[in-house]
Amino acid sequence: MKCDEDDNLRPEYPPELIRSGQRGKYAERYRQGSNVVVIDPDLSAAFPNARAVNDALRDYLSQGRRATT
DSSP states (O other): OOOTTTTTTTTSSSSHHHHHHTTTTHHHHHOOOOOOOOOHHHHHTTTOHHHHHHHHHHHHHHHHOOOOO
């Protein structure tokens, strides 16, 4: 999508929405740490949400296994 200086806010987005934003709202949370891992599409059916992934990883670790690279 090409941006032009003539671009305007779409009518469905009220200007108040933009003016009410808070700069750096999530900056502190981000500084505390973030760990995002993307799983392959073929695994997403078996692990449809974060809880399923975390449960599987905890089970894996409880068996005395460690991840290797």
